[in-house]
Protein backbone atom coordinates (compact mmCIF):
# COMPACT_ATOMS: atom_id res chain seq x y z
CA UNK A 1 0.00 0.00 0.00
CA UNK A 2 1.40 3.42 -0.91
CA UNK A 3 0.28 6.18 1.41
CA UNK A 4 -0.45 9.55 -0.23
CA UNK A 5 1.44 12.64 0.84
CA UNK A 6 -1.65 14.27 2.37
CA UNK A 7 -2.48 11.17 4.41
CA UNK A 8 1.09 10.99 5.67
CA UNK A 9 1.13 14.67 6.56
CA UNK A 10 -2.11 14.19 8.44
CA UNK A 11 -0.73 11.24 10.37
CA UNK A 12 2.50 13.14 10.99
CA UNK A 13 0.64 16.14 12.41
CA UNK A 14 -1.52 14.01 14.71
CA UNK A 15 1.49 12.05 15.93
CA UNK A 16 3.43 15.24 16.66
CA UNK A 17 0.50 16.40 18.77
CA UNK A 18 0.12 13.01 20.46
CA UNK A 19 3.77 12.59 21.29
CA UNK A 20 4.62 16.25 21.75
CA UNK A 21 7.23 16.15 19.00
CA UNK A 22 8.51 19.18 17.17
CA UNK A 23 6.31 20.04 14.21
CA UNK A 24 9.22 20.91 11.92
CA UNK A 25 8.15 20.60 8.30
CA UNK A 26 9.60 17.60 6.48
CA UNK A 27 11.67 18.61 3.45
CA UNK A 28 10.98 15.53 1.34
CA UNK A 29 8.98 12.30 1.22
CA UNK A 30 11.70 10.23 2.87
CA UNK A 31 11.94 12.66 5.78
CA UNK A 32 8.16 12.76 6.02
CA UNK A 33 7.94 8.95 6.13
CA UNK A 34 10.70 8.89 8.70
CA UNK A 35 8.97 11.43 10.95
CA UNK A 36 5.66 9.60 10.72
CA UNK A 37 7.34 6.26 11.34
CA UNK A 38 9.39 7.49 14.28
CA UNK A 39 6.34 8.84 15.99
CA UNK A 40 4.57 5.52 15.40
CA UNK A 41 7.51 3.67 16.93
CA UNK A 42 9.30 2.50 13.83
CA UNK A 43 10.65 3.88 10.58
CA UNK A 44 8.24 3.28 7.76
CA UNK A 45 10.49 3.90 4.80
CA UNK A 46 12.83 1.19 5.94
CA UNK A 47 10.15 -1.41 5.46
CA UNK A 48 10.06 -0.55 1.76
CA UNK A 49 13.08 -2.62 0.77
CA UNK A 50 13.23 -1.25 -2.76
CA UNK A 51 12.99 2.50 -2.09
CA UNK A 52 16.12 4.19 -3.42
CA UNK A 53 17.81 6.09 -0.65
CA UNK A 54 20.79 8.37 -1.04
CA UNK A 55 22.05 7.67 2.46
CA UNK A 56 22.03 3.87 2.54
CA UNK A 57 20.87 0.86 0.55
CA UNK A 58 18.82 -1.95 1.96
CA UNK A 59 17.16 -4.90 0.20
CA UNK A 60 15.23 -7.75 1.73
CA UNK A 61 15.34 -10.75 -0.65
CA UNK A 62 13.27 -13.92 -0.27
CA UNK A 63 13.71 -17.59 -1.14
CA UNK A 64 10.22 -19.00 -1.59
CA UNK A 65 11.50 -22.57 -1.46
CA UNK A 66 13.04 -22.47 2.03
CA UNK A 67 11.32 -19.28 3.27
CA UNK A 68 14.72 -17.71 3.86
CA UNK A 69 15.44 -13.98 3.87
CA UNK A 70 18.73 -12.61 2.54
CA UNK A 71 19.66 -9.00 3.23
CA UNK A 72 21.78 -6.67 1.12
CA UNK A 73 23.14 -3.60 2.93
CA UNK A 74 25.34 -1.00 1.30
CA UNK A 75 26.81 2.46 1.54
CA UNK A 76 25.91 4.23 -1.73
CA UNK A 77 28.88 6.60 -1.42
CA UNK A 78 31.63 3.99 -1.28
CA UNK A 79 29.50 1.22 -2.86
CA UNK A 80 30.75 -1.19 -0.21
CA UNK A 81 28.17 -3.85 0.60
CA UNK A 82 27.50 -6.93 2.73
CA UNK A 83 25.05 -9.76 2.10
CA UNK A 84 23.54 -11.55 5.10
CA UNK A 85 22.45 -15.20 4.76
CA UNK A 86 22.60 -15.81 0.99
CA UNK A 87 21.10 -19.09 -0.30
CA UNK A 88 23.13 -21.21 -2.74
CA UNK A 89 20.34 -21.64 -5.30
CA UNK A 90 19.86 -17.85 -5.51
CA UNK A 91 23.44 -16.75 -5.92
CA UNK A 92 22.82 -15.76 -9.57
CA UNK A 93 19.97 -13.47 -8.48
CA UNK A 94 22.12 -11.91 -5.79
CA UNK A 95 25.24 -11.43 -7.93
CA UNK A 96 23.16 -9.84 -10.71
CA UNK A 97 21.58 -7.41 -8.27
CA UNK A 98 24.96 -6.52 -6.77
CA UNK A 99 26.32 -5.95 -10.29
CA UNK A 100 23.28 -3.93 -11.42
CA UNK A 101 23.62 -1.66 -8.42
CA UNK A 102 27.36 -1.23 -8.99
CA UNK A 103 28.19 -2.52 -5.51
CA UNK A 104 31.42 -3.96 -4.19
CA UNK A 105 30.52 -6.95 -2.02
CA UNK A 106 32.97 -7.20 0.86
CA UNK A 107 31.40 -10.00 2.89
CA UNK A 108 28.94 -12.86 2.66
CA UNK A 109 27.80 -13.05 6.27
CA UNK A 110 26.18 -16.09 7.91
CA UNK A 111 24.05 -15.73 11.03
CA UNK A 112 24.73 -19.42 11.84
CA UNK A 113 25.21 -22.92 10.42
CA UNK A 114 21.82 -23.34 8.76
CA UNK A 115 20.21 -26.78 8.82
CA UNK A 116 17.53 -26.26 6.19
CA UNK A 117 19.46 -24.87 3.18
CA UNK A 118 23.02 -24.46 1.93
CA UNK A 119 24.61 -21.02 2.35
CA UNK A 120 25.46 -19.09 -0.82
CA UNK A 121 28.71 -17.68 0.55
CA UNK A 122 30.91 -20.29 -1.18
CA UNK A 123 29.41 -19.64 -4.62
CA UNK A 124 29.49 -15.88 -4.06
CA UNK A 125 33.21 -16.04 -3.38
CA UNK A 126 33.73 -17.83 -6.70
CA UNK A 127 31.81 -15.14 -8.58
CA UNK A 128 32.91 -12.00 -6.75
CA UNK A 129 36.69 -11.69 -6.33
CA UNK A 130 37.68 -10.37 -2.93
CA UNK A 131 34.41 -11.31 -1.24
CA UNK A 132 35.02 -13.05 2.10
CA UNK A 133 32.81 -15.40 4.09
CA UNK A 134 32.01 -14.65 7.72
CA UNK A 135 30.61 -16.85 10.50
CA UNK A 136 31.04 -16.97 14.26
CA UNK A 137 33.99 -18.62 15.97
CA UNK A 138 34.35 -21.67 16.04
CA UNK A 139 31.29 -23.05 14.30
CA UNK A 140 32.42 -23.60 10.70
CA UNK A 141 35.27 -22.99 8.30
CA UNK A 142 35.23 -19.42 6.91
CA UNK A 143 37.54 -16.61 5.82
CA UNK A 144 36.71 -14.54 8.89
CA UNK A 145 35.49 -15.71 12.28
CA UNK A 146 33.68 -13.16 14.40
CA UNK A 147 32.96 -13.14 18.14
CA UNK A 148 30.61 -11.23 20.40
CA UNK A 149 31.41 -7.51 20.30
CA UNK A 150 33.23 -7.56 16.97
CA UNK A 151 32.43 -4.91 14.38
CA UNK A 152 32.00 -5.45 10.62
CA UNK A 153 32.61 -2.31 8.59
CA UNK A 154 31.26 -1.42 5.13
CA UNK A 155 31.71 2.15 3.89
CA UNK A 156 30.66 4.58 6.60
CA UNK A 157 28.57 1.91 8.30
CA UNK A 158 29.19 -0.89 10.72
CA UNK A 159 27.42 -3.93 12.17
CA UNK A 160 27.85 -4.98 15.78
CA UNK A 161 28.08 -8.76 16.27
CA UNK A 162 26.06 -10.02 19.22
CA UNK A 163 26.26 -13.68 20.22
CA UNK A 164 22.71 -15.04 20.48
CA UNK A 165 23.14 -18.82 21.00
CA UNK A 166 20.32 -21.23 21.77
CA UNK A 167 19.01 -22.26 18.35
CA UNK A 168 22.62 -23.22 17.57
CA UNK A 169 25.66 -22.46 19.72
CA UNK A 170 27.10 -20.04 17.15
CA UNK A 171 24.04 -17.94 16.28
CA UNK A 172 24.88 -14.28 15.86
CA UNK A 173 22.63 -11.23 15.61
CA UNK A 174 24.04 -8.35 13.57
CA UNK A 175 22.98 -4.92 14.79
CA UNK A 176 23.01 -1.88 12.46
CA UNK A 177 22.78 0.78 15.16
CA UNK A 178 22.89 3.68 12.68
CA UNK A 179 19.70 2.46 11.08
CA UNK A 180 17.92 0.98 14.09
CA UNK A 181 17.91 -2.47 12.54
CA UNK A 182 18.99 -5.92 13.71
CA UNK A 183 19.33 -9.13 11.70
CA UNK A 184 18.42 -11.88 14.11
CA UNK A 185 19.00 -15.07 12.09
CA UNK A 186 16.90 -17.85 13.64
CA UNK A 187 17.27 -16.63 17.23
CA UNK A 188 14.17 -14.49 16.92
CA UNK A 189 11.54 -15.06 14.24
CA UNK A 190 8.47 -12.86 13.82
CA UNK A 191 6.11 -14.03 16.61
CA UNK A 192 8.34 -17.06 17.05
CA UNK A 193 11.92 -18.21 17.47
CA UNK A 194 14.33 -20.84 16.24
CA UNK A 195 13.76 -24.42 17.33
CA UNK A 196 16.07 -25.79 20.02
CA UNK A 197 15.86 -29.55 19.46
CA UNK A 198 19.13 -30.11 17.55
CA UNK A 199 22.50 -28.48 16.69
CA UNK A 200 23.38 -27.74 20.34
CA UNK A 201 19.95 -26.17 20.80
CA UNK A 202 19.05 -25.07 24.33
CA UNK A 203 15.80 -23.29 25.20
CA UNK A 204 17.15 -21.60 28.36
CA UNK A 205 20.16 -20.27 26.43
CA UNK A 206 17.94 -19.02 23.61
CA UNK A 207 15.59 -17.26 26.03
CA UNK A 208 18.51 -15.51 27.74
CA UNK A 209 20.09 -14.57 24.39
CA UNK A 210 16.93 -13.06 22.96
CA UNK A 211 16.02 -11.12 26.10
CA UNK A 212 19.60 -10.06 26.82
CA UNK A 213 20.81 -9.17 23.32
CA UNK A 214 17.78 -8.50 21.10
CA UNK A 215 14.74 -7.42 23.11
CA UNK A 216 17.03 -5.16 25.17
CA UNK A 217 17.57 -2.97 22.09
CA UNK A 218 15.49 0.23 21.90
CA UNK A 219 11.81 -0.54 21.24
CA UNK A 220 11.77 1.13 17.83
CA UNK A 221 14.47 -1.16 16.42
CA UNK A 222 13.37 -3.11 13.37
CA UNK A 223 14.05 -6.83 13.59
CA UNK A 224 14.70 -8.82 10.43
CA UNK A 225 14.72 -12.63 10.80
CA UNK A 226 16.35 -15.29 8.62
CA UNK A 227 12.99 -16.94 7.92
CA UNK A 228 9.31 -16.29 7.91
CA UNK A 229 6.74 -19.00 7.23
CA UNK A 230 3.66 -16.74 7.46
CA UNK A 231 4.26 -14.01 4.88
CA UNK A 232 5.57 -11.35 7.26
CA UNK A 233 8.69 -9.32 6.59
CA UNK A 234 9.73 -7.31 9.62
CA UNK A 235 8.89 -6.71 13.25
CA UNK A 236 10.02 -4.43 16.08
CA UNK A 237 11.44 -4.89 19.56
CA UNK A 238 8.28 -3.38 21.04
CA UNK A 239 6.03 -5.77 19.13
CA UNK A 240 7.94 -8.92 19.98
CA UNK A 241 8.22 -8.01 23.66
CA UNK A 242 4.45 -8.06 23.97
CA UNK A 243 3.19 -10.15 21.04
CA UNK A 244 5.66 -13.01 20.72
CA UNK A 245 3.66 -16.03 21.89
CA UNK A 246 6.79 -17.84 23.08
CA UNK A 247 9.26 -15.21 24.24
CA UNK A 248 6.79 -12.95 26.05
CA UNK A 249 6.26 -15.81 28.55
CA UNK A 250 8.45 -16.55 31.57
CA UNK A 251 11.42 -18.90 31.21
CA UNK A 252 9.67 -22.04 32.49
CA UNK A 253 6.67 -21.52 30.22
CA UNK A 254 9.02 -20.88 27.30
CA UNK A 255 10.93 -24.12 27.93
CA UNK A 256 7.65 -26.06 28.02
CA UNK A 257 6.46 -24.47 24.75
CA UNK A 258 9.74 -25.37 23.06
CA UNK A 259 9.68 -28.94 24.44
CA UNK A 260 6.17 -29.39 23.04
CA UNK A 261 6.91 -28.08 19.51
CA UNK A 262 7.72 -31.50 18.06
CA UNK A 263 8.61 -30.15 14.62
CA UNK A 264 9.72 -32.52 11.85
CA UNK A 265 13.42 -32.22 10.96
CA UNK A 266 14.19 -29.88 8.03
CA UNK A 267 13.98 -31.79 4.75
CA UNK A 268 17.50 -30.79 3.64
CA UNK A 269 19.35 -31.22 6.93
CA UNK A 270 21.58 -34.06 5.65
CA UNK A 271 22.76 -31.97 2.71
CA UNK A 272 22.89 -28.61 4.48
CA UNK A 273 24.92 -29.34 7.61
CA UNK A 274 28.11 -30.71 6.02
CA UNK A 275 28.04 -28.03 3.30
CA UNK A 276 27.51 -25.23 5.80
CA UNK A 277 30.33 -26.47 8.03
CA UNK A 278 32.62 -25.19 5.25
CA UNK A 279 30.48 -22.11 4.43
CA UNK A 280 29.35 -23.66 1.16
CA UNK A 281 32.86 -24.19 -0.28
CA UNK A 282 32.88 -27.91 -1.04
Ligand SMILES: N[C@@H](CCC(=O)N[C@@H](CSS)C(=O)NCC(=O)O)C(=O)O
Nearest residue numbers: 115116186192193194195265266267268
Ligand atom coordinates in the same frame (compact mmCIF):
# COMPACT_ATOMS: atom_id res chain seq x y z
N1 LIG B 1 9.96 -27.20 7.17
C1 LIG B 1 11.25 -26.63 6.96
C2 LIG B 1 11.97 -26.40 8.27
C3 LIG B 1 11.21 -25.55 9.25
C4 LIG B 1 12.07 -25.33 10.49
O1 LIG B 1 12.35 -26.26 11.24
N2 LIG B 1 12.57 -24.10 10.63
C5 LIG B 1 13.55 -23.82 11.65
C6 LIG B 1 14.53 -22.82 11.12
S1 LIG B 1 15.45 -23.55 9.85
S2 LIG B 1 16.52 -24.89 10.84
C7 LIG B 1 12.93 -23.30 12.94
O2 LIG B 1 13.66 -23.02 13.85
N3 LIG B 1 11.63 -23.19 13.02
C8 LIG B 1 10.97 -22.71 14.19
C9 LIG B 1 9.50 -22.78 14.05
O3 LIG B 1 8.83 -22.50 15.03
O4 LIG B 1 9.02 -23.07 12.94
C10 LIG B 1 12.12 -27.53 6.11
O5 LIG B 1 11.81 -28.70 5.97
O6 LIG B 1 13.15 -27.02 5.68
